[in-house]
Every structure is written in C-alpha cells, then in structure tokens.
Amino acid sequence: MPTPHDQDPSVVIHLPDQSTLAAGLLSATNIRRELGQETVIEIAVQGAAVRQLCGDSDLNSAIKKALQDGCVIAACGNSLRAQAIDPQLLIDGINVVPSAVAYVAQRQWRGAAYVRL
Numbered sequence: 001m002p003t004p005h006d007q008d009p010s011v012v013i014h015l016p017d018q019s020t021l022a023a024g025l026l027s028a029t030n031i032r033r034e035l036g037q038e039t040v041i042e043i044a045v046q047g048a049a050v051r052q053l054c055g056d057s058d059l060n061s062a063i064k065k066a067l068q069d070g071c072v073i074a075a076c077g078n079s080l081r082a083q084a085i086d087p088q089l090l091i092d093g094i095n096v097v098p099s100a101v102a103y104v105a106q107r108q109w110r111g112a113a114y115v116r117l
Contacts, residue, residue: 010040010112014104018048020117025062027117028071037070042107046076046100054089067093076100 011031015024028041043066045053052059053075067073074097080087087096097103108114 009035009038010042010107010110011035012042012044012104012107012112012114014100014114014116015043015045015049016047016100016116018052021045021049021052021059022062023117025059025066027115028066029069032069032071040072040112041070042072042074042112044074044076044097044100044104044107046079048079048083050075050079050083050085053091053094054085055091057091060091063091063094067091074100074103076103 013024013027015021024043028043031039031041053063057063073094075090075094077096077098080096104114
C-alpha cells in the first residue's frame with residue numbers, strides 16, 4: 001500500500017496499548033520540532049488504544065492538533081472490530097488500515113524509522 005510520502009523522511013510511531021497514546025502524541029510533537037516539517041510522522045494505533053481515537057476521547061484536542069500539524073494517524077481495523085467500534089465514531093481525519101502491524105511493516109520496508117512506545 002504505497003503512501004504519498006514514500007520518498008520523504010518518515011517516522012512511524014507504533015502505539016500498541018492504551019497507556020501510550022498520550023506519550024505518542026507528545027513524541028510526535030517533539031519529533032516534528034527536532035526533525036522539521038518535511039519529516040512525515042505516522043502514528044499507528046492498535047489494541048485497546050483505538051478506543052481513545054473516538055470523538056468522545058479525553059485526548060480529542062491533542063489528536064486533532066496532531067492531525068492539524070500534519071501527522072498521519074492510522075487506526076487498526078482488526079482492533080476496531082475486536083473492540084466493536086464503528087469506524088464512523090473516530091475523530092475526523094483518522095485513517096483506518098486493515099492491520100496496524102502490517103502497516104508498520106510496510107512503512108519500514110519503504111524506509112520509515114520505527115519507534116515503539
């Protein structure tokens with residue numbers, strides 16, 4: 001699954017559990033500040049953490065700020081199904097990928113740096 005950013009320097013932040021989303025959003029801000037606007041920052045969210053991507057999340061404003069700052073946020077479709085979450089409940093701008101693990105692997109194959117929190 002090619003993305004429009006395949007040739008740009010990119011970082012994929014992998015957030016596999018609920019306790020890491022806030023830290024991941026802060027890390028994205030820090031990465032942006034240190035590596036610059038041209039760096040593509042992607043946040044892959046899976047497991048119970050996908051619940052925090054819904055519109056009623058206490059992290060709603062931080063998620064929207066990350067999206068406005070150009071971060072790509074990818075929610076795991078497998079995790080959404082396992083948590084019985086309708087993708088329509090996600091904050092606008094969040095992408096759904098079939099599998100977060102496969103998404104991360106594909107991004108690494110294309111040269112993205114990998115960060116797991």
